[in-house]
Amino acid sequence: MAADGDDSVHYVISDLHIGGDEQLGEVDFLDELLAFLERLATTDEDAELVINGDAFGLWEFTEVDGPAKFDILTERYPELFEQLRETGDSVPITLLPGNHDNELAAYDEYGERLAEYNVDLVRAESLTRSVGDRTIYFEHGHQRDPNNRFEDFGNPSERPLGYYYNTNVTSRAGRLSERGRFNWLKDVQAVTPTERVPSWLLSKYFYREMNPLLRYAVIPVLLLFNISVLLAVLAGLDVAGIWTMPVETADAILTRLGLVGEAVHFLLVANAAIAGVLVLAGVPLYFILRDVERTVDRFGVFEADLTVDPDEPYAAAAREVFAERPETAVFCYGHTHRPLLNDVEGRLLVNTGTWLKRLHRRDVVAGVLPPVFYPSYQLCAVRIAAEANGVAVEFEEIEKDDPGASEITRTERLLTLGRAPTPTLPDRAVVADADRDPTFESDD
Incomplete structure (x- = not known):
């Protein structure tokens, strides 16, 4: 049963995308996730962990169907499932399906097997939780994305456009990634928006796969x-x-x-x-x-855009929820992989980001050379809790080494000198009573 009441605390994570064909099965953040779950198991708080969609990359398994994918998950990541069982003994764990693991809602067996590891699967598109005298609204967010929306929730045969992209592009990338000079192709799932994939492929070819002699001969001309x-x-x-x-x-x-x-x-x-x-x-x-x-x-070959606006559909959805349910203080979603904390009509719109690698495009300082895509991790858990002055929302950062140290070459650094990204998580905010706007508190 979920933790409710004046002292309830809700930790939220999303978009882990654990699992997939071959190289997609590598979980770069597994140690950090295990440490977070282990720490949560020892908390004295009246806490609940909500995994707000896309915990698993079930779309990225293309050689098995249905609950057989769960067998692969438990065999491949036994330490993760044992830690879920241990943490779930102390803290309720609630799992909401996303689009990549939508089939969790299609088979009873998934719920039964997850329950063995103390994970409560909610086979619904959204859920609410009490926090103090207010509520939190959770949804993964894919229903606001026409390319990943399900018209018949829980139907294992329904295939939105995003399914075909992931099975034909992302999964194939996972199978081919090891063939490169460097194992980079699997990171295609970190490229957002999707329209940037061709530019990213050109960039990685030029800076990683091209013959070095040819690259250094071409650079002066293009620069x-x-x-x-x-x-x-x-x-x-x-x-x-x-x-x-x-x-x-x-x-x-x-x-x-x-x-x-x-x-x-x-x-x-x-x-x-x-x-x-x-x-x-x-x-x-x-x-x-x-x-x-x-x-x-x-x-009209390309009438549909591949990428949804990362903000406005969710702000509009939050306004609808806040109007229909005035007691709601927080609209919490994932899906777009962008950590966000915004004021929407006096309440908070929260995106919990992703545990996958993120890529930040930077143009070179001169010439017509390909852009550079800097990698980063923004691992975090969003903590939502009732306080004396309202409902507080804060991003708790989970430290992980910067992948750019090994993945960005000296050439890329020189060509983007002064343009390296410095990604940060949103500041803490508090929703007070209904007639007051949220207050944001900077760590600076």
Whole structure:
């Protein structure tokens, strides 16, 4: 039974995505998760742990069906399930299905087997909990996403668009990841929004898979591409006799520098020649691609966007819940993997983030080189509790080593100098009585 009452405390985590084909089965945060569950088992609080969807990556298992996936989970992660059993002896654990593990709601066997490990599976799209004299509304959030919405909840045969993306792209990436120079392809599930996958693939190919000699030969050309295009234009004007001053001035300066000037002159001429060829080839290619894009649009091949707005659908849903249930203080969801804590009409909208790796896109400082995707972990548990002055919500950070130290090359760091991300979790906030806005408390 869930912990309710004035002193109740609710810990919330979501989007663990544990399990999947081959390399997707690696759980980089397993030690941290076990430590968190072990610590929770010793708490003196009247606590409950809510796992708010996508605890398991059941979509990412493509070679077995139904509850047979649970056999693989328990065999692969015995220490996790034993820790769930131990923690569940002391603290109620409630599991709500997400889209990746929606089939938990489709088979009675899942509920029965999870109960053996002291996990209470709620086969519903949402649930509420009391906290003080207010309530918390929980849902995973996929029902607000048209690509992952289920019209018939609990139907194991229903397949939204997101299912096909995960079985045909994410799961295949897990099977192929070890074939690369580095085991990076499995991180495709961390790329959000989905439209960034092509850019991410190009980036990882260029900085990780491309032959190093070829990469270092191409970098000067692409890094100086904008300057080289300008030089190519000036060279054309010089040859045509329209404007000779820039080229003559540059030649005079470089001549004075001796061998260094000759080397710079050679590099600039080579870059300008290559840039000129690329521009000449790129102009007709641009118009061809534009025409192809318009033709595809006429046929409506890509009418559906792959990515839902990460904020507005949930803010709108929260407003509806707050209007229908005035006692609700917190609307808590996951799904988008973005930790968030916002004020919505005097109550709080909370996203619990993800335990998966997150990727942050950063453009290079110059040229037309591929962007760099910096990895990070923002492992956290959201703690929601009643206090004397209202309902407090705070993100408890769980420390994990920065993966960028081993995954970002020196070349990537140099090309994005000063642009490395510094991800942070939201500040603590308190919802007081109904006629007062939440107060946010910074740790700074």
